[in-house]
Amino acid sequence: MEKKGIVGKTEQRWDAVAKVTGQAKFTEDFPIANQLHGKIMHATITHGRVVKYDISEAEKMPGVVKVLLPEDLPQNKFGTAGHPYGLDPAKRDIEDRQLLTREIRVYGDEIAAVVAKTELQAVKAIEKIKVEYEEYPVYLTPKEAIADDAMRIHEERDNTIAHTTAGYGDVKKGMAEADYVVKESFSTSPQQHIHMESQVAVAFRSDDQRWTCISSTQIPYICRRIIAQAIGISWAQVRVKKPFIGGGFGNKQEITIEPLTVAMSMACGGKPVQLRLTREESIAFTRTRHAIDYDVEMGVKKDGTITAVDFNVYSNQGGYASHGHAIGSKGGSFINALYKMENFRYDARTVYTNIATAGAMRGYGIPQVTFALESLVEDACDKIGMDPIKFRTMNCRPEGFFNELSKVQQFDFKPVECLEKGREAFHWDEKLADSLKHKTGDKRRGVGVAAFSYGTAVYPFGLEVSSARLILMPDASFKLMLGATEIGQGADTAFSQMAADTLGVSYDKIIRDSMTDTDIDPFDPGAYASRQTYISGYAVREAAEKMRNKLIDLSSRMYDVRPEFIDIVDGNVVYVHNNQKIASLEDVAMASYYDMHYGKALEASASVNIHNNSYASGCTFAQVEVDVETGRTEILSIMNVHDSGKIINPLLASGQVDGGMVMGIGYGMGEGVRYNAKGKPLNNNLLDYKIPTFMDVPDLDQMFVESEDPLGPYGNKSLGENPLCSPAAALRNAVKDATTVGINNMPLSTQNVFEHLKKADII
Numbered sequence: 001m002e003k004k005g006i007v008g009k010t011e012q013r014w015d016a017v018a019k020v021t022g023q024a025k026f027t028e029d030f031p032i033a034n035q036l037h038g039k040i041m042h043a044t045i046t047h048g049r050v051v052k053y054d055i056s057e058a059e060k061m062p063g064v065v066k067v068l069l070p071e072d073l074p075q076n077k078f079g080t081a082g083h084p085y086g087l088d089p090a091k092r093d094i095e096d097r098q099l100l101t102r103e104i105r106v107y108g109d110e111i112a113a114v115v116a117k118t119e120l121q122a123v124k125a126i127e128k129i130k131v132e133y134e135e136y137p138v139y140l141t142p143k144e145a146i147a148d149d150a151m152r153i154h155e156e157r158d159n160t161i162a163h164t165t166a167g168y169g170d171v172k173k174g175m176a177e178a179d180y181v182v183k184e185s186f187s188t189s190p191q192q193h194i195h196m197e198s199q200v201a202v203a204f205r206s207d208d209q210r211w212t213c214i215s216s217t218q219i220p221y222i223c224r225r226i227i228a229q230a231i232g233i234s235w236a237q238v239r240v241k242k243p244f245i246g247g248g249f250g251n252k253q254e255i256t257i258e259p260l261t262v263a264m265s266m267a268c269g270g271k272p273v274q275l276r277l278t279r280e281e282s283i284a285f286t287r288t289r290h291a292i293d294y295d296v297e298m299g300v301k302k303d304g305t306i307t308a309v310d311f312n313v314y315s316n317q318g319g320y321a322s323h324g325h326a327i328g329s330k331g332g333s334f335i336n337a338l339y340k341m342e343n344f345r346y347d348a349r350t351v352y353t354n355i356a357t358a359g360a361m362r363g364y365g366i367p368q369v370t371f372a373l374e375s376l377v378e379d380a381c382d383k384i385g386m387d388p389i390k391f392r393t394m395n396c397r398p399e400g401f402f403n404e405l406s407k408v409q410q411f412d413f414k415p416v417e418c419l420e421k422g423r424e425a426f427h428w429d430e431k432l433a434d435s436l437k438h439k440t441g442d443k444r445r446g447v448g449v450a451a452f453s454y455g456t457a458v459y460p461f462g463l464e465v466s467s468a469r470l471i472l473m474p475d476a477s478f479k480l481m482l483g484a485t486e487i488g489q490g491a492d493t494a495f496s497q498m499a500a501d502t503l504g505v506s507y508d509k510i511i512r513d514s515m516t517d518t519d520i521d522p523f524d525p526g527a528y529a530s531r532q533t534y535i536s537g538y539a540v541r542e543a544a545e546k547m548r549n550k551l552i553d554l555s556s557r558m559y560d561v562r563p564e565f566i567d568i569v570d571g572n573v574v575y576v577h578n579n580q581k582i583a584s585l586e587d588v589a590m591a592s593y594y595d596m597h598y599g600k601a602l603e604a605s606a607s608v609n610i611h612n613n614s615y616a617s618g619c620t621f622a623q624v625e626v627d628v629e630t631g632r633t634e635i636l637s638i639m640n641v642h643d644s645g646k647i648i649n650p651l652l653a654s655g656q657v658d659g660g661m662v663m664g665i666g667y668g669m670g671e672g673v674r675y676n677a678k679g680k681p682l683n684n685n686l687l688d689y690k691i692p693t694f695m696d697v698p699d700l701d702q703m704f705v706e707s708e709d710p711l712g713p714y715g716n717k718s719l720g721e722n723p724l725c726s727p728a729a730a731l732r733n734a735v736k737d738a739t740t741v742g743i744n745n746m747p748l749s750t751q752n753v754f755e756h757l758k759k760a761d762i763i
Contacts, residue, residue, distance in 0.1 A: 006501035007714050010651040013493045014512050015244070015486070024244045024514065027200045027216045028276065035202070036065055038264045038275040039122035041112035041129055042285060043104040046679030047136040047153070047354045050102040050111055054130035058114060061128055063121030066267050068113040070100040073263045078230040081323045082219040082253035082360065084463040084525045094161065094321035096154055099230060099260050104133070105153050105319035106356055107679045108285035115264050115273055138679045142293065142314040142351035153319065153352040161317055161350045162325035166332045166405055169343030174308025178299030180383040185295050186372040187745040189672030190288035190316070193361055194691055197246025198282040203262040205270025211262050212239045218252040218487050219526030224518045230259035231266070238262070242516040248487045249663075250360035251287050253528045254322060284684035287359030288673055290327050291316040294372040299343075300380045304391050306341040311372070313348040318357035325350040326461075327358070331369030333406035337453040337615055338373075338415060339395045346405075354679045360528060362660070366454055366725045367667060371746065374450035374729035379742055388733070389428065392451050392619075393419050407460050408613045412709040412717070414643035415451050415617035422641035425703050426621040431637065435623065435737060442629050445636070446738025450729035451619040456718035457531035459613050464531065467522030467607040468539035470499065470547045474593050476571060476585040477509040478547070483524030484536040485516055489720055490652040491532045495540050497648055498533075498714055502544035503551075504568035505585065522605065530718030533648060535610050537713035542606035550602050555588050558598055614709045614717035618642040620664070620730035626738045628762050631754025633669065633735060639701035640723050646708055646715030653719060657702045660723025666692045668728030670747050690749075 018024040043050075055067045079093030086092040100110050112129055116122035139145035145159040153159055175181050201215040211233075217223045220240040228235040245252070261275040277286070293314040299307040315328025325348070332346030381388040393416045402409045423429070431447050438445035457464050469481040480499050486492040496510035503509075524536060548568060555573045556563040559582050566582065567574050573582045591598050623637040640657055647653045670690040674682040683689045708715035728746060735753065736742045741760045743753060757763050 006497045006507050007648055008646060010649055011493060011497055011507045013490055013652070014496060015492065015514065026197060026244045026246060027202060027214050030202070030214065032202060032204070032272045035272045035274055036115050036117060036268060037119040037122050038113055038115045038261065038273050039119065039126050040110050041126045042108040043111050045104055045133050045135050046107040046138045048104050048133050050104065050131055051134050052132040053112065057128040058125040061121065061125040063117035064114060064125045065117065066115040067125065067129070068100065068264065068267055070098065070102050072267065073099045074230065074232050076230055076232050078226060078259070079321065080226065080255045082222050082255070082526060082528060084222065085225055094324060096321050099263050106354060107681060110260065113260065113264060115268055138354045140353055140355055140675060140679060142316050142349065142353060145351050145353045153354065159352045161321055161352060162329070163349045164325070164329050165345065165347045167345040168404065171308045171310045171343045171345045174343030175297065175299040178307040179302045180380070181297055181299050182376060182380045182383055183297045184376055184379060184744060185293070186375060187293050188291055188368040188371055189667070189746045190291040190355065190358065191361065191667050191671045192283050192288050192673055192689065193249040193251035194689070195247030195249055195251060198277045198279055199252065199257050199286060200274070200276040201258045201261040202272055202274045203265040204272035205265065206239065210237050210239055211265070212241065213258050213262055214241045214243065215258050216245045216252060217242050217258065218248040218485050218528060220485065220516050220518050221483055221523055222526060223255050223258050226255040227259045227262050231262055240518045242485060244514045245487045248527065249362045250364070250528065252487070253360040253526065254287050256286050279686060280684045283673065283689055284356060284681040287322060288356050289361040290358040290365065290368065292328060292368045296372055296376050298376050298380050300384055302384055304384060304386050304394055306339060306395055308343040309335065309341050311335070311346045313346065315348065315350040316353050316355065316358060317350050318353055318355045320357040322357050322359040327365035330365045333403060334366055334369065334453050335373055336405045337397060337403050337410060338451060338617070340397060355675055356673060356681065362663065362721045363724050364529065364721065366452060367664065367728060370450060370452045370725050371729045371732065374726065375732055375742065375744060378448070378733040378736065388449055389419050389423055406455070408455065408615060410615040411711065412645060412707055413615050413617055414705050414707065415453065415619065417705045418617060418619045418641040418643050419451060421703065421705060422619055422621055422639060426639045426701070428621060431623045443625050443627050444738040445623065445625050446734045446736065447621070447623045448730045448733030448737055449619060449621050450726040450733060452617065452722070452725040454530070454616045454718055454722045454725060456534045456614045456616060457610070458529050459611055464535050464610045465608065466524045466536040466539040467605070468536065468543040469522050469603065469605045470543045472547065472589055472592060472602040473511070474589055476505070476589040477511055478503065479511045481521050482536060483516060483521045484532045485527040487527045489656065490649065491527065493652060494533050494648045495536065498537055498540045499544045502541055503548050505571045509571065522607065530720045530722070533716055534614070534712055534718065537716065538608045538610055539606045541713045542608060543604045546604035546606060547602065550604060551585070551588060554592060554598060555583065558588065558591060559583060612711045614645065614711045616642070616644045616718045616722055618722055618726065620726040622727070622730040622734045624731060624734040624738060626735055626753065628739060628757055631750045631757060633748060633750070633753055635665065635698050635731065637701070638698060638727065641703050641705065642719060642722060643705045643707070644719040644722065645712050645717040647704055647706055648714060648716055653704070654702065656719055657723045658700050660721070661700050661727055662692050662697055664724035664727030665697060665731070667724065668731045668746065668748055670749050672747055
């Protein structure tokens with residue numbers, strides 16, 4: 001396929017002007033006549049059941065239309081995770097949710113709801129509902145929940161959702177062959193997504209007597225299916241529309257409010273009902289990143305050879321299955337992807353507890369396992385006295401390695417280049433020398449590094465399909481229609497560049513739409529797993545190639561030139577051999593609509609099922625200064641280096657890396673939902689939940705080790721999630737280099753660092 005120069009070039013986001021001028025319409029911005037408002041009553045205990053309701057006062061409140069209890073709504077069990085439907089029942093997501101529940105497993109469970117004429121009236125009515133509870137023991141950690149005397153959180157299944165072991169070789173033998181065995185325990189935090197736009201949905205019965213849901217969702221087609229399952233109607237009776245969306249990061253890869261919103265509308269005779277979560281509700285009662293505990297060992301020889309790695313993993317799922325074991329179990333294949341080791345064992349448990357349900361979040365388990373792995377690697381380097389970059393480069397997997405655990409061949413895999421080029425670009429040796437000068441006194445400096453590997457999409461573990469449609473317009477522009485979801489990451493801009501590149505037209509000739517509509521746009525599972533420019537990119541390319549061939553065929557007949565002699569370049573029909581213009585594409589487009597002889601409106605569609613995957617890699621370098629008197633850590637310098645194949649749009653890629661690095665810094669340095677001993681969230685607001693501000697973040701440096709991935713549709717592979725995989729581990733290692741104290745529980749907040757330094761007698 002000949003490149004036209006659009007892919008690989010910075011183009012302005014197609015939605016940029018609408019967003020910066022306030023023209024962009026989000027879910028709440030659509031004026032809907034006679035719209036009602038729903039609110040949820042959340043449980044104020046963590047584990048137990050509702051014994052009795054008294055709704056008499058609530059029903060009398062001004063503006064109240066309906067007060068809904070669990071028995072007023074369908075009782076179907078359903079799963080909420082954003083995975084494609086499995087034809088094999090054994091491979092489907094666990095169905096352990098109901099629209100409303102009397103059985104409480106998490107503080108804030110949805111136990112009742114009110115629909116009123118205004119949101120304030122609904123809130124006031126909720127306050128009037130009286131509830132009596134029966135309380136049960138609370139389990140906040142996996143080890144508490146799997147203790148012999150722990151009761152089941154879900155009566156129908158064990159608290160251990162799944163327990164799997166993967167690996168190869170003989171770990172005990174490998175440890176015995178090692179000169180040193182490094183044994184550690186690590187704990188990561190339940191980070192929250194903090195997307196700008198909270199969850200919001202509007203539902204109503206449409207003119208065709210079906211149910212329409214407008215939602216801020218990453219997964220419109222999956223949303224349609226889960227709504228139907230929860231309500232108990234056919235999937236085709238539901239239409240989901242996604243307008244502009246204010247971020248998701250995986251939290252909107254979960255169906256949290258949409259089924260209840262439709263059920264509220266049904267209870268009100270099909271009238272439109274809006275359900276919007278407050279920031280406090282979104283933080284506390286939707287989803288978090290999985291908090292995972294690791295008990296790990298690594299055997300190493302004095303020359304840096306890894307003889308064995310042993311991981312015991314305890315993934316805290318919270319009260320409901322959501323994405324479940326997919327996250328806790330995922331890490332093993334990515335450890336194996338990154339480093340050579342003769343013996344490996346990865347034993348993973350995913351466990352129900354009584355904290356907020358954990359689900360998908362940007363990175364999908366890899367930031368957690370990278371924190372544990374790269375901290376362990378750093379400690380092994382200290383044991384044998386080896387340079388941490390040298391240790392990593394000598395142990396990295398080579399290009400072409402076939403990963404038996406994931407069944408993926410890592411053709412274009414460049415962690416060594418990332419580490420080596422990053423060392424030079426970051427000025428590692430100079431910063432290391434600078435840090436050595438600051439090992440005493442109140443403020444001490446250190447440098448740290450961490451590497452990672454990351455897949456693209458979910459094959460072979462899950463379905464990877466996508467579709468695209470192109471319609472030729474009379475002015476030779478093209479309407480590009482996709483089920484793939486723009487959630488603020490710039491996917492639509494990248495797709496437009498891909499289509500333009502293949503068609504041979506300028507970027508501004510591709511028309512996109514902010515609204516994804518399951519009645520109109522072709523099927524795609526949605527935005528997750530860094531999949532869209534890779535999987536949906538194949539669909540875009542195939543549809544564009546079909547359209548290009550149709551245009552060449554039409555031009556051949558119109559101008560009596562054999563099709564093999566024709567090309568499309570810069571929006572013109574030209575001779576292949578010398579680019580001499582035959583006609584403008586506008587002339588051909590107009591003929592396709594109106595010519596008496598040749599007229600036939602042109603469309604091209606493609607649907608793909610992709611059975612390959614490409615592994616990306618990268619690393620983070622960091623220098624910090626730690627005030628040992630207070631524990632305050634300042635990031636002096638930080639750099640990400642990425643191996644992500646061909647970069648489709650350099651400016652968008654740069655923005656992705658900046659955003660991911662800031663999220664990774666927040667994960668490593670301060671973020672995490674906190675709970676008291678009874679499971680009540682303590683910091684579900686933006687005053688107490690600390691996300692990084694401009695004052696907390698230094699200049700962010702980045703570079704790409706660019707290549708043409710042989711399997712990517714345009715030489716590209718994953719980038720969206722990758723940037724936050726390694727900053728937390730690099731920062732931990734830098735703090736250790738500065739203070740000699742390895743801090744193995746996240747985040748590295750001022751308080752946490754202070755307590756560790758005090759315990760180590762550094763202060």
